[in-house]
Amino acid sequence: MELQQLRYVLAVAETNSFTQAARRCLVVQSALSHQIARLERELGTRLFERTSRRVRLTPAGTAFLPAARQCLDAADRAAAEAAAAVGEIRGRLAVGLIPTVAAVDIPAALGTFREQHPDVRISLRVGASEDLVEQVKEGSIELAFLGLPTTARPTGVEARELARDRLVAVVAPDHPLAGQATVSLRRLSKEVFVDLPARTAGRAQTDQAFQAAGLDRDVAFEVTSADFMARLIAAGLGVGLFASSYAPQLTGVITIEVTDAPARIEYVVWSPTGRTPAATAFLTLLDIR
Template sequence: MELQQLRYVLAVAETSSFTRAAQQCLVVQSALSHQIARLERELGARLFDRTSRRVRLTAAGAAFLPAARQCLDAAERAAAEVAAAVGEVRGRLAVGVIPTVAAVDIPAVLHEFHRDYPRVRVGLRVGASEELVEQVKEGTLDVAFLGLPATARPEGVRSHELARDRLVAVVSPGHALAGETAVDLARLAAEVFVDFPAGTAGRAQSDQAFAAAGLTRDVALEVTAADLMARLIQQGLGVAMLPSAYAPRLSGVVTVPVIDAPARVEHLVWSRFSSTPAATAFLDGLGVRADPAG
């Protein structure tokens, strides 16, 4: 069994096509097909069902895939560790971010990192805080930027607090609250809300604040992207509560301070276990130590 064969299997699984997989791997299709067939003979099982219309994993292929990924990740990490030992950082860096990250200028940070470590392949994934934490635990992500209620802490990962912030009300320019100097939760509870999906950390901070005040509210629109949230607010379809440091990035809306607003804390998290050289370099660039004492 060879690493290149594993790469070919992963490429076919990801693209559902031998043709596209060959293009992705920069190899002729006949060579890729030959290597996968050779691997299947060695394993004694077919990894893919092939028809004229599509390619899909067999049960054996689905069982083989996670271990194949682990083998390739381990090989890549081994090469990165050797490179780091001779003073070169390379490999991959997988970064996760929430849509409303405000404590760090993510594009600028990634630009600087790429400039300093051009041989590291950087990947970026946007998601909800709870999803990103799980992906860091699983090793899918190396680091992630989260936003959590002040009452919560990231669990099962190492973390560094980046910033604390409070939420503000976000309304359309024509809304009755747009000219107010401040508002409270009791007044906001009368409004229809646009918010993140129920159960997410972005939603929890507002839900907890209204519940603690003995108030209920109507969340009519649930979205995952803050820019879509702003566009809905512009059309007068609802109001929202977003971090004060992030809200000014949205155009066409007005922010109003909330007297009894909930707090939000942004965290940087990474694995509890040993970090890759690329992840360590990334954390160093942010002034964060990757080791347990950091």
């Protein structure tokens, strides 16, 4: 069994196409097909069902895939560690982040990192805090930038607190509250809300604040994208709450201080079992050691 064969299997599984997989791997399709067929003969089972219309994993292929990914990740890690021993940072840096991260200027940090370490492949995954923590635990990403209510803390990972922030109300320019300097949660509870999906960490801080005040509110729109939340708010479909450090990035809306606003904490987290050389270098760039 060869690492290149595993890479071919992953490429086919991810594209559902031998043609696209060959294109991604920069080989001719016949060579890729031959290597996968050779691997299947060695395993004594087929990894893919092939028809004229589609390609999909067999049950054996589905079972084979997680360990194949681990093998490739381990091989990449070994190469990166060897390079780091002689002062070269290579390999992969997979970073997860919430859409509203504000404690770190991610584009600027990645730009500097790329200049210092051009041989590192960088990927970004945007998602909810709780999902990103799980991805760090399973090793699919090395680092993640989260935002959590003050009542929660990342578990099962190494964590460093980056910043604390209070939320502000965000409304359309022609909203009746737009001219107010401050607003209370009680007054906001009379409005229709645009918010993140229920049972996400980003939503929890707001839900908990209203519940603690004994208030109900109407969340008419649940949106996974902070930018699209702001667009709905700008269109007058509701009001929202954003971290005060992130709100200045929004356009077409007005921000108002909330007198009894909930707070959030931003963290960076990484695996407790160790960091890749690239992850260590990126954290060092952020002065986190």
